[in-house]
Amino acid sequence: MISTLRRSTRQRRADGFDRRLLVPMITSSILNPINSSIIAVSLVPIGVAFGAPASETAWLVSALYLATAIGQPVVGRLIDLYGPRPLYLTGAALTGLAGVLGMVAPALWVLVLARVILGFGTCAGYPASMYLIRTESERTGQDSPAGVLAALAVANQTIAVIGPSLGGLLIHLGGWRATFAINLPLAVVCLLIGWRRIAKTPAPQPGRIGVLDLPGIALFTAMLITALLFLMKPQAAHWYLPALAVAAGVVLVWRESRVEQPFLDVRLLGGNLPLLATYTRNLLTCIVGYCFLYGFTQWLEEGRRLSAAGAGLILLPMSLTAIAVSAITGRSRAIRGKLLVGSVFQVAMTVLLLTLHSGVALWLLVVAAVLNGIPQGLNTLANQNALYHQAEPERIGSSAGLLRTFSYFGAIGAAAASGAFLSPGSGIGGLHHLAVFMLVAACLCLLLAVVDRSL
Structure with a gap:
């Protein structure tokens, strides 16, 4: 038996x-x-x-x-x-x-x-x-x-x-x-x-540690650290940080295009426009989602005068909606359809934010949270599925890692935007300014889904 x-x-x-x-x-x-x-x-x-x-x-x-x-x-x-x-x-x-x-x-x-x-x-x-x-x-x-x-x-x-x-x-x-x-x-x-x-398997690309492009990793790290430090606290006095990030990026691209085993195969990435579009869509989706998570929550507590627990209850339907949408649509292999629907709901949610005022009914705040949960469920899953099919098999690990890197860029950029637009006392005007910023990102995400025929 x-x-x-x-x-x-x-x-x-x-x-x-x-x-x-x-x-x-x-x-x-x-x-x-x-x-x-x-x-x-x-x-x-x-x-x-x-x-x-x-x-x-x-x-x-x-x-x-x-x-x-x-x-x-x-x-x-x-x-x-x-x-x-x-x-x-x-x-x-x-x-x-x-x-x-x-x-x-x-x-x-x-x-x-x-x-x-x-x-x-x-x-x-x-x-x-x-x-x-x-x-x-x-x-x-x-x-x-x-x-x-x-x-x-x-x-x-x-x-x-x-x-x-x-x-x-x-x-x-x-x-x-x-x-x-x-x-x-x-x-x-x-x-x-x-x-x-997880079975023991021979190394897919065996070799000594020299196979790993350490200078490329160092340049990539320098570029990210300087860029992220500026995004965390953007100030005119910190102008040198984005300058250093750009300089490190230029040197990184120059070097990686000339070595045999690059950390970032810029030649391959440059020729894989669908994958670059997926990274960009993921960045834009995270900007909108995290702006809502950070900025909308801050406004709920400071502008709408809700407690932290009350703000959390308003956001709970967003998370539940995202989980439900992913679970329901997860077995569908459609990618472009998910992105189109998710991006439309992103636009609708940001437009709704532009109509809010300090005395708005609580049920409308819940509607905004639900509208944001739909693209979080659809776009996240669709971009993940797109990457799986678009990435080169021998670089699936690093390609998947880069997708997460773009997610964190979006999160940090959203935190910076929320801090800039929602200064103390900014009130509903600050939320509206943040919503305009989110609307631009949402429209760009929708545009990418419309024009990307590779999906």
């Missing part, structure tokens, strides 16, 4: 997608969103514990964004070169290390260091998952089930929703250090299932 079951299991794995991989894929891919969302409720108690103002505790958020934006394509490239298993396990170990460091941190700067390690540790999950999906498709000779990509999207969106609530429960039970301690059991689970279920 046991041998029969084993034979049937082997047969399923030979004929179709090995669904045993779903658990390690989903478990590792949620490490980043859970640490991105759980910190929202930890900032105040951490500031109280260390006597740190909000301007200093904000680095706990920025540190993770910076490390992840840089680490995603770097770790993705390592996965392309050496396979997913070693990077998956290393990432899980770093996540556990960051959890321990956060539990014993004696000062705020140690916590910031822990968040940097978390950023790099949680980088492997998404590019490793995309790599495994691609290799399963090649092994079976069939397109991987659309539901697999949908499962990743739904899992990440669900975790982002419950993250703040989970953080509040952990703080209630064990204080703010418990929000770092949660990474220990998660890391152990990833290590165990990754060790057992």
Whole structure:
């Protein structure tokens, strides 16, 4: 009987997608969103514990964004070169290390260091998952089930929703250090299932560490750090930061177009306009979504005079809508249709924001949240599916990592825009100015979906 079951299991794995991989894929891919969302409720108690103002505790958020934006394509490239298993396990170990460091941190700067390690540790999950999906498709000779990509999207969106609530429960039970301690059991689970279920395979592109384009990575890192530091706090006095970012970018493109094994194959990217369009759409979608998340929430509390709990309840339908839309449409292979519908709803939501006033009815605020949830469910999934088909197979890991990098660019740009337009006392006028900014991004996203016939 046991041998029969084993034979049937082997047969399923030979004929179709090995669904045993779903658990390690989903478990590792949620490490980043859970640490991105759980910190929202930890900032105040951490500031109280260390006597740190909000301007200093904000680095706990920025540190993770910076490390992840840089680490995603770097770790993705390592996965392309050496396979997913070693990077998956290393990432899980770093996540556990960051959890321990956060539990014993004696000062705020140690916590910031822990968040940097978390950023790099949680980088492997998404590019490793995309790599495994691609290799399963090649092994079976069939397109991987659309539901697999949908499962990743739904899992990440669900975790982002419950993250703040989970953080509040952990703080209630064990204080703010418990929000770092949660990474220990998660890391152990990833290590165990990754060790057992992700097979040892020969390196896809074997070679010494010299194969890795370290100068290219250094230039890419310099470009991102200077650009992101400026976006976090844009001021005329910081003009040198975007100048340095542009200079590093120019040198990066010049160098990467001349080396045999570049970190960023700019020649390949330059010839893959559909993939560049997907990155741009993802950036614009994240700008609109995070402007709503940061800016609209801020206006609800300061302009509409809602409590933090009340603002959270207004936003809850947005997250639930995004999860439901992803779950319902996930098995559909349509990409362009999802992008068109999602982009239209983005435009509609920003137009609605332009009509709001300080005394607007609560139900209309809920409608705005629902309208924003639809494109968050459709566009995120569609862009992920588009990347899967557009990226070169030998660079699926680094291509998936770059998609996440563009997401974080959008998040940081949205945070900067929200801070610029919604200054203290700006009121409904500030929200309207932010809505115009969002409307421009939404219209550009819709235009890209309309003109991109490759979809």
